[in-house]
Amino acid sequence: MTTPQHPEDFLRFMRMRSATEDGIFWVDDTRLGVFEPEAARHVSATNWRRFVMHDRLIDMVRRRHSPEVRWSQVRSAWLTQLHTLATAEHHGSLIDRMERIIDERLGEDVDLVMLTQDVALRSMLPVALTGLTSGEAELVRRDLEMKLLRLISPDPGGTWHHLRFIVVQLRSGLVVRRVLRQRAHGKRRREPDLADPFVDMLPELGMDRALDVVTAVLTAIGGPPGTAAASLLYEFVRNPEWQHRLTEELSAVDPVEFRTAPTHAAPVTHRFVKEVLRLWSPPLLLVRRNHFPFDFGKTRLEPGDWYLLSPHLIHRDERVWKQPDVFDPDRFLPGAPHGPADRTCYVPFGWAPKKCVGANIGTVQLMGLCQLLCTRYRLTVDHPENLSMALRFAPVPEDFRGRLALR
Ligand code: HEM
Numbered sequence: 001m002t003t004p005q006h007p008e009d010f011l012r013f014m015r016m017r018s019a020t021e022d023g024i025f026w027v028d029d030t031r032l033g034v035f036e037p038e039a040a041r042h043v044s045a046t047n048w049r050r051f052v053m054h055d056r057l058i059d060m061v062r063r064r065h066s067p068e069v070r071w072s073q074v075r076s077a078w079l080t081q082l083h084t085l086a087t088a089e090h091h092g093s094l095i096d097r098m099e100r101i102i103d104e105r106l107g108e109d110v111d112l113v114m115l116t117q118d119v120a121l122r123s124m125l126p127v128a129l130t131g132l133t134s135g136e137a138e139l140v141r142r143d144l145e146m147k148l149l150r151l152i153s154p155d156p157g158g159t160w161h162h163l164r165f166i167v168v169q170l171r172s173g174l175v176v177r178r179v180l181r182q183r184a185h186g187k188r189r190r191e192p193d194l195a196d197p198f199v200d201m202l203p204e205l206g207m208d209r210a211l212d213v214v215t216a217v218l219t220a221i222g223g224p225p226g227t228a229a230a231s232l233l234y235e236f237v238r239n240p241e242w243q244h245r246l247t248e249e250l251s252a253v254d255p256v257e258f259r260t261a262p263t264h265a266a267p268v269t270h271r272f273v274k275e276v277l278r279l280w281s282p283p284l285l286l287v288r289r290n291h292f293p294f295d296f297g298k299t300r301l302e303p304g305d306w307y308l309l310s311p312h313l314i315h316r317d318e319r320v321w322k323q324p325d326v327f328d329p330d331r332f333l334p335g336a337p338h339g340p341a342d343r344t345c346y347v348p349f350g351w352a353p354k355k356c357v358g359a360n361i362g363t364v365q366l367m368g369l370c371q372l373l374c375t376r377y378r379l380t381v382d383h384p385e386n387l388s389m390a391l392r393f394a395p396v397p398e399d400f401r402g403r404l405a406l407r
Helices: 009-022 035-050 058-064 071-084 088-103 110-129 134-152 159-184 201-223 224-238 240-252 255-260 266-281 309-314 359-375
Strands: 025-028 031-034 284-290 306-309 377-381 388-392 397-400 401-406
Touching: 009 031, 009 309, 009 388, 035 284, 035 306, 088 110, 088 255, 088 359, 110 134, 110 201, 110 359, 110 397, 110 401, 134 159, 134 201, 134 224, 159 201, 159 377, 201 224, 224 240, 224 266, 224 359, 224 377, 224 397, 240 266, 240 359, 266 359, 309 397, 359 377
Parallel strands: 031 306
Antiparallel strands: 025 031, 284 306, 377 401, 388 397
């Protein structure tokens, strides 16, 4: 059987094969699809348990030996910092930033995918890296936007575009290096962002690995949050009865309570966000290199092989979800018969120990966007009856144009 090349056909083909081959099969000569929930959990847990950041290439070129740094140290630095940012004040600032960015575009006829991307990225950027000059922030934002466009656009651009992309990427990397160096030397203020813990770790990490770590966070906020926000708008438009339920809840919610603990204060909105993330999990596929032998009975995965994981395919698997293609946030009500059978079936943020560190703040951002849509803005979409979703690196609504006005 030939594997289709087009991302959309590729996913449809994988979904079909996954259903007939129990979620584990060779997608082509080099990659094993691991789409069975428990196997995906196990392979991820085993591969990443003791993952260490090396600097081998740079060490070789520079004839030096950098100390090993465990990835779990990096993650725990991020999680500690995110914990300090999980307050009503910081959540409020995130929502206020989204509001300011949308307000700048009120009344304009816009591509709603690009707008939500811009809103998600620019409002989240200060969480990852703040205290930048406007020029520095613009460079970092442009770098992330170009990275995303290469992934979601049907036309990735020619050689000229590629060269510009490399230049912007290098200049954005120089900004990150400068910020870290200046913070370390006291020439720039320390900030409560996700880059800051690595200023103290610079002696053991070195600048190259510190840049990799900060780039990992920046790339993480440049992709999934924006595409998830576009999918949220898409389901919002397609489901007027849910717009109504959300508006009822969010108009009545206590603002301080919502900013302190939104999932508790607005459970209907939380279910809506969870269901958007179930149906339209970005990224659609994760490609990983395997380091341990696994025996799946009918086939084996050997060290050095590549494997694919996909929250999307697990969320659309009829063996683990009832009517998986139906949008119904109430499946997340406790005890719902069409809800997740267990924790391995719902993985929009991936798998431990590589699971998304931004899961909580990402959820707050999406819930905050719901609040703005229900209480501050009126969204009008061109031809809502023709809306459809394209499957690229992530799900992307097609021809999604419209405008936002104040209520
Ligand atoms: C709705 C929004 C988001 C979604 C759907 C999402 C999804 C994901 C997924 C699927 C992974 C891969 C996990 C794996 O490999 O098993 C990931 C990793 C990651 N995400 Fe998110 N993410 C979101 C928002 C964020 C935000 C807001 C941040 C930062 C503030 C963030 C930071 C990260 C980081 C740093 C990683 C890499 C973790 C590691 O390598 O250990 N994400 N995310």
